[in-house]
Amino acid sequence: MKNKKTIIRADEMGFCLGVRRAIGTLENAVRSNDSPVYTLGPIIHNPRVISDFASRGVKSVESPEDVPADCRVIIRAHGIPPLTQEALNKRGSLVMDGTCPKVIASQKTVRKYASLGYHTVIVGDPDHGEIQGLAGYANHPIVISSPEEAGRLTLDGPVMVISQTTIKQDEYDRVCAVLREKCKPLKIVESICSATSKRQEALIHLCSRVDACLIIGGKGSANTQRLFYTAQETGIPCWHIQDASEIPSEASLYDTIGLSAGASTPDSIIAEVEQRLRSM
Incomplete structure (x- = not known):
């Protein structure tokens, strides 16, 4: 008989305010169905989210020159330089700003x-x-x-x-x-987002209470990578995964497992990881 696992989530994890704003801006643009929708770079650093929007017709491009005239373009949470904004305006793009406040x-x-x-x-x-x-x-x-x-x-x-x-x-x-x-x-200038500091603090506290930890988020997400490094520094076994399919078999050896997630990780992926762990 399998031991029942205890799964503990960090107090602060997952989508931050800026990411929710950018995703909401893009979601509104897609639903309005007025004209083709583009993003300058991936809207967030999460493959699942990017793939979902791509299946709904959203195109991710790297340059204003790749956006056809009169199309809508979403600025992601990271923001853009003023010269890029000017280039979009000259092309007649309808700019919808999802830059984090x-x-x-x-x-x-x-x-x-x-x-x-x-x-x-x-x-x-x-x-x-x-x-x-x-x-x-x-x-x-x-x-x-x-x-x-x-x-x-x-x-x-x-x-x-x-x-x-x-x-x-x-x-x-x-x-x-x-x-x-x-x-x-x-x-x-103290410009580090309070959500970033709170996630780090919550993760350190979490690692003191569990046997092992999973950090969930895109491999290209800088804040997720930093969470993973912080977890490693605590000395407990930890892994950086993008979704439930990447949960390592070794995780089944631990009875109490902690979960944290980067600012670009949707709630649905966190829930899938937790469900998979409970079934191991």
């Missing part, structure tokens, strides 16, 4: 300090859509991702530093500690 606030902050003559230092993944969008609001922005890179900077004049909204607070703090010694004056 937290990201919009960061964009306004970067523009403000750039106009005041500050050097702009952005901390995060240089290939991430949010970082590329933020960089477009500054003059000659510098993107770094580690204290080592911060240590190599040589900047004269005032500096403003801001981070990707989804990085870990301790990552940002370590970079800022280096910049405090090198840059004067230095304006440090």
Whole structure:
């Protein structure tokens, strides 16, 4: 007879406010059925969600030039640079903005300090859509991702530093500690989304209560990857999976299993994972 498993969910997990807003914007566009719908890049970093919308006619493209004139285009939660917005307007695209409010606030902050003559230092993944969008609001922005890179900077004049909204607070703090010694004056902007910090804290608490943990989310999701790294640091067995089909057989060996999920993971996938675990 199989032992009954205890499945415990993290107190904070799954879709965040910004993702729900972007998904809602796209959902409204699809339902209205007025004209073809495009997204600039994948709407979120989740293969299932992207596939579902694709089956309903939504096309994901990488450039404004790929959007036919007079079509609707959804801006994902990460936002876009001003030049991309201008290119869409020139093509006559109907732009529906799904940018996360937290990201919009960061964009306004970067523009403000750039106009005041500050050097702009952005901390995060240089290939991430949010970082590329933020960089477009500054003059000659510098993107770094580690204290080592911060240590190599040589900047004269005032500096403003801001981070990707989804990085870990301790990552940002370590970079800022280096910049405090090198840059004067230095304006440090606290831009990490509170949902990101709460997810990290909830995960650490969860890992103290379970035998093993599954982190659910797309392999391309930066915040999901950081959750996985945090779980690994606690020392318990953990796995990063995209859906129930990727649950490892080893998970069946543990009686108490924790679940956490990235900000791009829908509730339906979390429920499927939990159901599959209970049947193992």
